[in-house]
Amino acid sequence: xxxxxxxxxxxxxxxxxxxxxxxxxxxxxxxxxxxxxxxxxxxxxxxxxxxxxxxxxxxxxxxxxxxxxxxxxxxxxxxxxxxxxxxxxxxxxxxxxxxxxxxxxxxxxxxxxxxxxxxxxxxxxxxxxxxxxxxxxxxxxxxxxxxxxxxxxxxxxxxxxxxxxxxxxxxxxxxxxxxxxxxxxxxxxxxxxxxxxxxxxxxxxxxxxxxxxxxxxxxxxxxxxxxxxxxxxxxxxxxxxxxxxxxxxxxxxxxxxxxxxxxx
Amino acid sequence: xxxxxxxxxxxxxxxxxxxxxxxxxxxxxxxxxxxxxxxxxxxxxxxxxxxxxxxxxxxxxxxxxxxxxxxxxxxxxxxxxxxxxxxxxxxxxxxxxxxxxxxxxxxxxxxxxxxxxxxxxxxxxxxxxxxxxxxxxxxxxxxxxxxxxxxxxxxxxxxxxxxxxxxxxxxxxxxxxxxxxxxxxxxxxxxxxxxxxxxxxxxxxxxxxxxxxxxxxxxxxxxxxxxxxxxxxxxxxxxxxxxxxxxxxxxxxxxxxxxxxxxxxxxxxxxxxxxxxxxxxxxxxxxxxxxxxxxxxxxxxxxxxxxxxxxxxxxxxxxxxxxxxxxxxxxxxxxxxxxxxxxxxxxxxxxxxxxxxxxxxxxxxxxxxxxxxxxxxxxxxxxxxxxxxxxxxxxxxxxxxxxxxxxxxxxxxxxxxxxxxxxxxxxxxxxxxxxxxxxxxxxxxxxxxxxxxxxxxxxxxxxxxxxxxxxxxxxxxxxxxxxxxxxxxxxxxxxxxxxxxxxxxxxxxxxxxxxxxxxxxxxxxxxx
Numbered sequence: 002x003x004x005x006x007x008x009x010x011x012x013x014x015x016x017x018x019x020x021x022x023x024x025x026x027x028x029x030x031x032x033x034x035x036x037x038x039x040x041x042x043x044x045x046x047x048x049x050x051x052x053x054x055x056x057x058x059x060x061x062x063x064x065x066x067x068x069x070x071x072x073x074x075x076x077x078x079x080x081x082x083x084x085x086x087x088x089x090x091x092x093x094x095x096x097x098x099x100x101x102x103x104x105x106x107x108x109x110x111x112x113x114x115x116x117x118x119x120x121x122x123x124x125x126x127x128x129x130x131x132x133x134x135x136x137x138x139x140x141x142x143x144x145x146x147x148x149x150x151x152x153x154x155x156x157x158x159x160x161x162x163x164x165x166x167x168x169x170x171x172x173x174x175x176x177x178x179x180x181x182x183x184x185x186x187x188x189x190x191x192x193x194x195x196x197x198x199x200x201x202x203x204x205x206x207x208x209x210x211x212x213x214x215x216x217x218x219x220x221x222x223x224x225x226x227x228x229x230x231x232x233x234x235x236x237x238x239x240x241x242x243x244x245x246x247x248x249x250x251x252x253x254x255x256x257x258x259x260x261x262x263x264x265x
Numbered sequence: 266x267x268x269x270x271x272x273x274x275x276x277x278x279x280x281x282x283x284x285x286x287x288x289x290x291x292x293x294x295x296x297x298x299x300x301x302x303x304x305x306x307x308x309x310x311x312x313x314x315x316x317x318x319x320x321x322x323x324x325x326x327x328x329x330x331x332x333x334x335x336x337x338x339x340x341x342x343x344x345x346x347x348x349x350x351x352x353x354x355x356x357x358x359x360x361x362x363x364x365x366x367x368x369x370x371x372x373x374x375x376x377x378x379x380x381x382x383x384x385x386x387x388x389x390x391x392x393x394x395x396x397x398x399x400x401x402x403x404x405x406x407x408x409x410x411x412x413x414x415x416x417x418x419x420x421x422x423x424x425x426x427x428x429x430x431x432x433x434x435x436x437x438x439x440x441x442x443x444x445x446x447x448x449x450x451x452x453x454x455x456x457x458x459x460x461x462x463x464x465x466x467x468x469x470x471x472x473x474x475x476x477x478x479x480x481x482x483x484x485x486x487x488x489x490x491x492x493x494x495x496x497x498x499x500x501x502x503x504x505x506x507x508x509x510x511x512x513x514x515x516x517x518x519x520x521x522x523x524x525x526x527x528x529x530x531x532x533x534x535x536x537x538x539x540x541x542x543x544x545x546x547x548x549x550x551x552x553x554x555x556x557x558x559x560x561x562x563x564x565x566x567x568x569x570x571x572x573x574x575x576x577x578x579x580x581x582x583x584x585x586x587x588x589x590x591x592x593x594x595x596x597x598x599x600x601x602x603x604x605x606x607x608x609x610x611x612x613x614x615x616x617x618x619x620x621x622x623x624x625x626x627x628x629x630x631x632x633x634x635x636x637x638x639x640x641x642x643x644x645x646x647x648x649x650x651x652x653x654x655x656x657x658x659x660x661x662x663x664x665x666x667x668x669x670x671x672x673x674x675x676x677x678x679x680x681x682x683x684x685x686x687x688x689x690x691x692x693x694x695x696x697x698x699x700x701x702x703x704x705x706x707x708x709x710x711x712x713x714x715x716x717x718x719x720x721x722x723x724x725x726x727x728x729x730x731x732x733x734x735x736x737x738x739x740x741x742x743x744x745x746x747x748x749x750x751x752x753x754x755x756x757x758x759x760x761x762x763x764x765x766x767x768x769x770x771x772x773x774x775x776x777x778x779x780x781x782x783x784x785x786x787x788x789x790x791x792x793x
Binding site: 094095101 | 679682684685686688689697700786787788
């Protein structure tokens with residue numbers, strides 16, 4: 002089985018997505034300027050599952066928005082496959098903690114928004130592809146439902162389907178398992194891990210922001226630990242554990258303790 | 266020369282402002298009492314809320330001559346003044362009553378339970394819980410109540426009703442006398458003083474009040490959307506001038522009357538409303554005619570009313586309604602046509618909005634009625650055009666501000682989705698901005714339609730001094746204006762009743778159905 006073999010997966014150290022010397026500041030009110038990053042650099046490697054941990058309010062969400070091209074840094078650049086990233090691209094998908102689905106569209110139509118500006122596909126192609134992804138997250142029966150008829154966990158799955166339907170190379174996840182019931186979270190976690198491990202499927206790399214350290218140790222190859230604002234990289238923890246990872250093992254908790262110590 | 270006009274203008278504004286303040290004071294008392302009872306007593310609620318819904322859609326100007334007549338008969342000395350304050354009161358009060366009702370309705374249950382558990386007396390509960398909780402919405406309501414009142418203030422100061430010619434000193438009469446004397450400087454100075462007074466009142470009275478009442482809010486609001494300027498810092502700061510430009514204007518939602526539309530749509534029925542409306546119209550007439558009853562017996566009064574249906578003729582009434590309806594519809598369409606693109610442009614370009622919105626807000630706060638004398642002399646040969654301009658000046662802002670508020674309420678997360686998937690321009694409009702904006706655009710249209718009917722009474726025909734400016738074609742507003750001038754109470758009552766029926770029918774049958782349809786199609790859980 003591929004799953005057991007994964008600890009021996011090829012590690013490529015070249016980066017697919019990279020933020021170089023990022024500077025970001027926010028003008029909150031008159032005179033009140035918050036400096037989020039003052040020269041933060043971060044690399045996301047090919048085929049890696051990267052975790053980002055940091056104290057509350059250190060700018061983790063901001064970092065993902067910058068990496069997705071949604072937020073322009075004041076200084077510094079984002080490189081995707083060694084090309085300057087100027088604006089959002091279908092190759093990089095971002096899942097934010099807020100489940101933003103348009104209430105006036107069905108589940109299927111909401112997922113189809115991701116392919117809206119793709120001129121190469123016909124409407125039928127788009128519907129087919131979106132149905133396939135909804136099927137993958139287990140919502141094939143709900144494509145004509147409206148968001149208000151779904152549970153929070155189901156909404157998350159719709160968001161995930163919408164993020165994956167563009168076949169992205171990089172999937173940026175910001176607290177994706179927050180606010181959903183624990184059982185649904187377990188299922189969703191293994192879903193994402195399986196998709197990532199399946200090398201014929203997108204995404205190649207996943208970046209996960211989470212405040213749940215166990216979750217990070219369970220899923221990630223490396224965990225970047227950030228400092229308080231203005232955020233710097235405090236340490237990068239490499240996690241060398243066999244997948245699927247067993248939470249009851251001592252080594253697992255050694256990693257959790259290590260990251261916890263770095264954060265506190 | 267200019268100094269003299271300046272002095273007159275400031276004096277006029279001062280007197281008019283006093284009139285407005287008196288009416289506002291009465292409005293607050295009324296709204297606390299009636300709104301409070303409606304919110305606290307289920308049985309009273311069932312009667313009061315549909316009643317308020319009718320009252321707020323009644324054309325105030327149609328009732329004014331009657332009110333004037335009633336007050337005048339009671340006391341010739343202060344009758345005209347009392348009638349003017351009454352008219353302004355009726356234009357300010359409904360919005361505030363709904364505000365009180367809504368505020369008390371949304372007090373979290375645990376507060377009410379706590380106040381009962383503490384054994385507070387009803388009086389203590391009113392002063393310590395209910396009234397403070399209404400303050401944020403009341404103070405916010407002041408802004409739109411004030412501009413509403415300004416609109417009718419001008420009309421309340423000069424009126425010819427039969428043999429009764431009333432001219433109260435104030436903004437409206439000053440403007441009119443400058444106009445009839447052909448004093449352009451005087452008109453310009455009065456207008457400028459009015460604008461200055463509006464801005465000063467906003468900055469130094471209403472905004473500090475809104476800011477102050479923030480502490481009585483149960484719900485926390487996001488910093489970004491907070492419409493309040495920290496004016497306290499302006500007062501404390503020594504460098505007043507240096508700080509003023511940083512003041513943010515209140516968010517334009519404040520210009521809109523607060524009507525809980527979603528709620529009303531569900532609960533108030535059409536036929537019942539119509540019956541209510543007719544009953545109120547007749548009742549109001551009878552109350553004001555009470556002094557008259559000493560001379561004329563009731564049968565004769567009712568007979569006179571019915572006789573007018575025959576003398577005016579159903580055909581003429583239908584014609585009047587049709588022409589007025591066409592004017593109102595054109596005005597609403599016009600307002601929608603320019604409001605939506607501009608609202609979207611300004612909602613997505615914060616920098617442009619920063620300059621444009623305050624200008625629009627000041628322009629919108631100038632009561633259209635004060636400019637009537639100017640337009641009457643300016644557009645002498647173009648009756649329909651002048652009428653159109655006067656109508657849109659009275660109502661287009663409702664549509665614009667509602668559209669803008671709707672577009673601005675589009676959550677940033679939803680805009681980010683558009684950006685992430687590269688959905689721009691017209692596609693973004695179709696996918697996000699229109700669906701989000703439509704419910705508030707419709708409620709803006711409802712307010713605008715009501716406003717348009719109200720303006721008709723002066724827009725279709727007006728008489729200032731010896732000058733009569735009116736349309737040659739039929740119109741309900743024109744007919745009401747003529748009946749007022751002739752002092753024909755019976756025709757007036759009939760025409761106003763017709764207008765009430767038309768307004769309520771359009772409101773119930775067309776707009777609210779449209780609103781219901783839109784919100785259910787758009788799957789908004791509980792649209793406001």
